[in-house]
Amino acid sequence: AQSVAQPEDQVNVAEGNPLTVKCTYSVSGNPYLFWYVQYPNRGLQFLLKYITGDNLVKGSYGFEAEFNKSQTSFHLKKPSALVSDSALYFCAVRVNNAGNMLTFGGGTRLMVKP
Amino acid sequence: DSGVTQTPKHLITATGQRVTLRCSPRSGDLSVYWYQQSLDQGLQFLIQYYNGEERAKGNILERFSAQQFPDLHSELNLSSLELGDSALYFCASSTRDYLNNEQFFGPGTRLTVL
Numbered sequence: 526a527q528s529v530a531q532p533e534d535q536v537n538v539a540e541g542n543p544l545t546v547k548c549t550y551s552v553s554g555n556p557y558l559f560w561y562v563q564y565p566n567r568g569l570q571f572l573l574k575y576i577t578g579d580n581l582v583k584g585s586y587g588f589e590a591e592f593n594k595s596q597t598s599f600h601l602k603k604p605s606a607l608v609s610d611s612a613l614y615f616c617a618v619r620v621n622n623a624g625n626m627l628t629f630g631g632g633t634r635l636m637v638k639p
Numbered sequence: 640d641s642g643v644t645q646t647p648k649h650l651i652t653a654t655g656q657r658v659t660l661r662c663s664p665r666s667g668d669l670s671v672y673w674y675q676q677s678l679d680q681g682l683q684f685l686i687q688y689y690n691g692e693e694r695a696k697g698n699i700l701e702r703f704s705a706q707q708f709p710d711l712h713s714e715l716n717l718s719s720l721e722l723g724d725s726a727l728y729f730c731a732s733s734t735r736d737y738l739n740n741e742q743f744f745g746p747g748t749r750l751t752v753l
Binding site for chain 1: 670
């Protein structure tokens with residue numbers, strides 16, 4: 526069965542500094558990987574996905590993620606953090622089966638301080 | 640705004656009761672997914688429907704059931720409610736194209752069981 530791990534419950538970064546939110550996965554077969562963000566009292570918003578192709582994926586709001594097959598990781602990155610990036614971030618994996626369900630990591634709270 | 644709507648936004652009820660949560664997918668999306676988000680279990684997939692047919696089942700209790708109607712809206716029925724069912728319930732939708740299968744989430748229904 527597939528699984529996703531987000532090893533950090535919280536990441537703190539100063540505004541203007543680069544940020545990384547870590548994600549590792551375990552699947553059998555080709556992984557389809559996603560990042561979502563959740564703001565307080567809101568639903569999840571799609572940020573980016575890796576299906577195939579270039580290992581560096583660019584997404585919304587200046588975020589990008591790097592797929593590393595050998596390390597089974599899909600870390601989320603941004604060159605310069607904004608206070609408004611503070612939110613809960615979820616990594617998810619989907620294995621191409623009949624169901625296409627997403628398995629989510631536990632989430633990482635990103636706190637960007639001015 | 641993802642285009643996915645959920646009603647009601649909040650629901651407060653008592654143990655033993657039954658409630659129905661409603662979801663309207665984005666225009667044109669055939670797949671509907673239900674997820675439960677709670678503090679102890681995190682974000683968990685419950686069930687998926689595709690064009691009216693059940694497609695995949697996750698960690699859904701036998702007390703819970705769902706269906707997707709011909710107009711593609713979906714309802715999640717929760718019965719014999721327990722305190723532990725208190726959670727945020729999300730609906731998501733996606734197109735049929737599995738290679739471009741990001742899910743778009745609604746704002747959620749917050750269920751409180753007293």
